[in-house]
Amino acid sequence: MNMRQDKIDVVYTWVDDTFPGYAEVLARHAGKPADTNPNRTRDNLDLLRYSLRSLRHLPELGHVHLLTCRPQVPRWLDPGAPGLTVHHHDAVMDAGLLPTFNSFCIVSHLHLLPGLSDRFLYLEDDMLLLRPGLMAAMADPDGRPLSHFTTRATVPADRLKPGDSPWNHALANADRALDAAYGPRPRHHAIHGPRIIDKARFAQVLDRFAPEVAATRAARFRANDNVPPEYLYPHAAVDEGWHRAATRAESDTVEGYVSIDNVLPLTRLMMWRMERRRPLTATFNDNFGARPNPRVVAFMRRWLQARFPDPSPYERADSTRS
Template sequence: MQKKKIDIVYTWVDHKNKAWQKEKDQYIKKKNFSNNTARFDSSLNELKYSLRSLDLYFSEYIHNIYLVTNHGSVPNFIDQSRADLIVINANELLKGVSFCSCTFESVLHKIPNLTEDFLYFNDDMLLTAPLSLKDLFDTNGNPIWYQESDKLLRFISRNSYLISPFNLDGQVSKARKNTFQQLGLAKKMPPPIGHSPRIFNKTYVKKFILLYSKEISRLRKILFRSEDTFCFVDAYCYYFSHHKMLNFMKKKKTLILVQSDYFSRIINKVRIFLAINFSFVCVADLRNRNAKTCPELSMYLEKNYPNPSQWESTNSET
């Protein structure tokens, strides 16, 4: 089934925005991984390289790009004269304050003039090979989502106790399990969702929100992620795949690269060396303090995405 061009939606945090920093700090009661500023650090410019990958591998299918940012901040490498790149103030879209990505993901469908189907990127997700609408929709027009391909991450996601002792955000795995239990679909936990772009349908989203209105109403009021957070993206995928309205496939591979307080240089060297036949890259930031960016990541991104995208300012200094 042939689809028209679709919109792209990114979420991005400007960790240097003073108003955002002040706002975040006033709500913090106790510092932990979910509210640590290092989590929001964008100094590696992942978004810039993600846009370059989009230009390389998906540009013919793009209608508009929407960039949902804290306080409407605009990255300094963006060409603001482009009519097809629209910046959205995240707080205005939510009509509230939050520092949790799950919360903002529940309102992306409210972006004015958004296409019925839209492709959602985190700013740390990149394409490494051509992507077409056939990769996002099956022959019946149902959306396709991809399972996590990394065997180690699949194992860890089922055993969150392996993450917690090392401060590596075990909250996420616990939150996913709690979310799945709230759905009440089946006893067996599905595989984790791949760190890759996800196709959403606005009608599906609205239906899902009506079905789980209490959970999502609570979600839209939380400030920071915790193990009790209702994981909107995971819940959406698991619900519609359970009801055969979404294909959840183990087909495309994602290369996970990391920024962490320890061993990130060695980890990334090994993962890049061993990487074969992957379609996506995700840069997972596991830092618990404001450490420097990993040199191997910077070199990898610049080597594989050297050319500016059409949405990039020619006056950019980054």
């Protein structure tokens, strides 16, 4: 896969747990407290809105695809805007899998979106572009894509307990499957940042690990037998020789991870550190817990509005909330 292409589509996944009826559906299917963790479903900062505004830093932008559960559409979004398509889960997922609240399951269907370019940029809704240059940082000069990883090693399955988070179990499952397919080697977490995905090769990876993917898709919530496609694919791409593993410096250039906590001085410090580094992207991970601190929410909203004040072409003309 050569990265030298004029335009690239962007795919987002998004959900808002305040959308009418969503909380009731979630409660009917939830089986444990982690299933209703608001950190994964809350949209109190309108991060998707600002992420779309940040696409001004992506001159290679083709079409924007938003994948969400039916009938959700962000209240401020114009779903008929040129260059934008809103897809609902039932457009690409079997009815028997729905409703799903499992991000791993959802991501495993991204390549099936109608009209999607052969390669695309996957952004979670809390990821924003801070300055131009992302596509150049996602590939070698000859066009070979890069997989970006952190310094954090993946914990193997034999060191985990059943009560550890499904996220950690999923990483360990993926690692075990990768070891069986390509041979054992140390692997690290993928960065909290954009992913370059080739549709055909993504499908090939999912087929190679079909049993693990089937178990993942069958789980309405993240479960201990799942695998995260967003971790599986960049590692498999390196093992296959499609991608090169980025250096630490290259990954640091791309990733700007910030945990948004309820302690305002801590969040201010993390934001200051991120801005001082000047990464190409920022990921604002919701770590508010059950009750977001209004002072932290206000601080982040001021920062977002100051950094990205201009509406994107995808916003409704009558949308006034900032």
